[in-house]
Amino acid sequence: MRDFIGRAVMALYFTVCATLKAGTMIVALRDPNWSWARGISVAADFAALGFLVLIVGTTVARLPPVKTAQGIEPRISALIGCFATVTLIAIPRVQTLPQLELVADLITIIGFTLCIWCLWWLGRSFSITAQARRLVTAGPYQFVRHPLYACEAILLLGIVLRNPIWATVAVAAIVLAFQYRRMVNEEKVLRTAFPEYSAYGQMTPMLIPSISSLSWWR
Template identity: 75%
Template sequence: MVLYFTVCATLKAGALVTALRGAEWPTARIIGVVADVAALGFLVLVVATTVARLPPLKTAQGLEPRISALIGCFATVTLIAVPRVEILPQIELTANLITIVGFALCVWCLWWLGRSFSIAAQARRLVTAGPYQIVRHPLYACEAIVLLGILFGNPTWATVAICAIALAFQYRRIINEERVLRATFPEYHEYAQRVPMLLPRFAGASLPAPDPR
């Protein structure tokens, strides 16, 4: 895992260095470079948190949680092979802005998650502060924003299919993680009643979060 994300970060850094060598800096290009910087920051933080993570207290048993974790995490890698289509400059700019917001929020979530980060459905330490006091799984929600930016940037049926598959397996990861966290931390039930799963609750709403079990 560390090797994979290190290679991704290295490739992204190389592409960023190449992009910085150009002489002209129109607004669209600046936005694109900022998007690459945000993506690189996220990858570097993934490597750091993977290396420094705490030992798991409990891990989901069975084959399905492992398969869901791998597909959910790495399905988007196949987007590299999808041929790019021509899009309007305004749409490309919008796509880059969405990607910047998504990756920036991912960095924020991962920073708070810290040493509790994992790919598989595991319980290391219960994090309920920062973005985790808004929703229980903010990192997945912010990764969905990144996928939306990718979809805007290359709107093809292949991109839609891959993003849909990734989101479906990400949701399975959430369900598996919920089961592990509930079994490990007795206080998780109260936390789940108070904080919604993925979408922030509007002010004044007091409905309990659905129990995924």
């Protein structure tokens, strides 16, 4: 019952986010003043919408947890690490160079695209809190143990470059700190739930791919 309630709340939250993002895209598409920069910005919004829709789908269809982290710290770290980026919406935007905005949008597109790739492979094992559902070691997970977090860091870089002020940097630092705690907590749960995770962890880097992990024939 607890997992069902958590799943319903998450699905509702991300559905609302996806709806708002879709509304923003509709407004942007109706604007007759188009440019390359504006087109790339809309593409970034489209990638964000795809990521949100996929989150809703994987949340609704996710498997029941085999093991869940105990205590309050894993839950707090998961909630802050996941939802602290929402506060970036409230930070006033500053005017930046068009070239920097273009680079930021391109990085954002890359970040969201990679996140979609990782989430697609994670599939029904996706969760916000530290839980073990099914061990995934294929796709991007053959290169690093936490590819989704690595790709979210790329996405966060794009957001910071889009609004490069101290408040944005501070929130980004908080997010990264708690995301690291999420990784640590998740690894504890996975090692307990799946004995084979230890061998996988020894062969696969945490965040940055190694030469050996990048080999497709490994």
